[in-house]
Amino acid sequence: MTVDPGLRRLALRTLLAAFPGPSAPDWALDLLADGLAGFTLFGTNVASTESLAQLTARLRSVRSDVLVAIDEEGGDVTRLGHRAGSPYPGNAALGAVDDVELTRQVYAAMGRDLAAAGVNVDLAPTVDVNTAAENPIIGTRSFGADPALVARHSAAAIEGLQSAGVAACAKHFPGHGATVTDSHLELPTIDEPLAVLRERDLPPFAAAVSAGALAVMSAHIRVPALTGDGPATFSRAALEDLLRSEYGFKGVIVTDALEMRGAAGAAGGIPQAAVAALAAGADLLCIGALVDQELVLAVADEVALAVTEGRLARVRLEQAARRTTELAGWAARERVTRGPATTPGDPRPAAELGILAARRALTVEGDPAALSDPLVVQLVTGHSIAEGKIPWGLRPFLGRIEQIDVVAAEVTADELIGRAAERPIVLVGRRVHQAAVSRALAEKLAAAWPTVVVEMGWPSAWRPDGVRAFLVTHGASLASARVAADALGLPRA
Known part of the structure; x- marks a missing residue:
């Protein structure tokens, strides 16, 4: 079946692609000009802070409202500091100190670093409650094992990031902290009643929504009482009924990387995972790190065909594209208003603030x-x-x-x-x-x-x-x- 070009462009508006290296290949720029929402950047894209700023400026020269996302959590997960380590302690350290103003300051400083580099979406903070001490994927990325502590620090982190003009993305909904397997490698299962999630895992997400988080990331985890046999990323009960209707979230639902086994493995491939995620209520789809033009077009074409064949409602795709466009518009306005060199908040150098926080932890x-x-x-x-x-x-x-x-x-x-x-x-x-x-x-x-x-x-x-x-x-x-x-x-x- 021939792909409708208009539907393909609409599908592109819901996708975050990726590419290796410190400069954007021509195909990435061409797709951006054709409507691609933007890119997720990884350590391979960051040769230096100066080269990263040049890269993001090149992307904005093609389209000023491009979404440039990155995983910058501080601590053990850092892209800006991938060569030497982060100058900021991560969430576990901030939770151990338990000073919400310090958490707000640290995340505001990270936000200023990102804004100066031209990044406008931080795929952080991790707001999972790390209740499984042997959790192989969360651990020190979590503020702690107490839901109330994690909730208050999650709110502070979001406020800090967004005070610098960088959109925060609370992750991984509905909570990855009780898993003992890695969703990059398989589909973890949390076999607990929803009442347990409401008490243990969900309070930080409620706090994130109340703090004005512009984005929430779905988890590729299975919670039979909520998601049935599939992951939360493919679950309308999780994304639409719980996150949107019950918790009142009105921002952008972002997927974790669709290349992960917890998503692509469950759906039969990345293009199929994209359709399932959109149908469930996701708006912005992270394809993953290993991405080329062929894969991006395959995903966009599968989404377009799903609309043509009635497997995905056009109104749902339009809604997702509208939300990503609104997020991009917010980010572009923030950059114009603040200017790339603006450094509001705590004027202390990043290293000094990071050392202070680490010493207290x-x-x-x-x-x-x-x-x-x-x-x-x-x-x-x-x-x-x-x-x-x-x-x-x-x-x-x-x-x-x-x-x-x-x-x-x-x-x-x-x-x-x-x-x-x-x-x-x-x-x-x-x-x-x-x-x-x-x-x-x-x-x-x-x-x-x-x-x-x-x-x-x-x-x-x-x-x-x-x-x-x-x-x-x-x-x-x-x-x-x-x-x-x-x-x-x-x-x-």
Whole structure:
């Protein structure tokens, strides 16, 4: 069947594409001129803040109301800081401090950074309540495990971002915090009654709506009591009945990346997932990171054909396109009103504010500075797809102090003690307690040798017997590493 060009252009207005590298390819600019809503940028697009500003200026030269979205959460998920780490601690650290004004200031500073780079939609904050300590995808991206705490900090984060002229997108509705699997890789299931979600997972989204969030992101998670057999992204009960009708959200519903297995796998492909998401009530569709012209056109054509064949109501597609256009108009007006160099709010440099926040989040048990000139041992860990491979740990602040990186399963406590010679050991890791092998290594070291543990992941009550000091940063941002190094009394690099 021939695709209606008008319907294709209408479909393009609901899509966020992507491309690799610090400059936009011709096909991306051509699609933008033809009505594409905009782009999601990733670390590969950010060679430097200056080049990012040049890239976004090039996109705006084609169409001034282009939507430029990015995942900038601070902490462990950063695109602006993907080469060295974020200068701001993430949500877990801010939740540990529990100062909503500080959260507002940090997110306002992130918003100013984004606005200066030409980004107008931040796919943040994460407002999930991390009730599953072993959650592989949320963890330190969450403000905490208490719904009321997460709700008040979610509102503050949204207010901070939008005060800088950057649209906030609260995610991942109706709540990804109780999952123990990653929706990038499969379709997680939360088999709880809706009453549990109302009490545990949904309060931060209610707070986000009340705070004026311009966008909410749907989760590729299955909640049988709400979504049936499919993910929330494909559920009218979740998006229209709950989020819009009950909670009164009137902004843009954004999908998580449709290339994820929780979406594309459930629908039979990305184009099919796009149709299902639009039919359920989504407005702006993130295709994903691995995108080319062929895929964008395939998605747009499938949406257009779905309208022609009666599988998707034209009025629903028009409604989605109208909402994305209204968001783009808001962003364009904010940029004109504020100007790209405007820096309202707290005038302190970003690094100073980030260090202040990270220092307040740091918890120190024992006297780590009493163990001078240590051997620093960093446990090599994997990374989630959301985080990407971002440098972390104390190395940037060690000066003359030696650090070695080890895989817990490939080294023994005796080997590390031998390498340390007469020096104490500082063991640095993320979720050290969670893997049996890293936990056992820490326990053997602490029992036999002067040892300090620096936990830079989601915290726990576990402490190895005999440990001389235990530090918890509540995240692995560059700012968090700096304050941990200071607490250890390490000489500045």
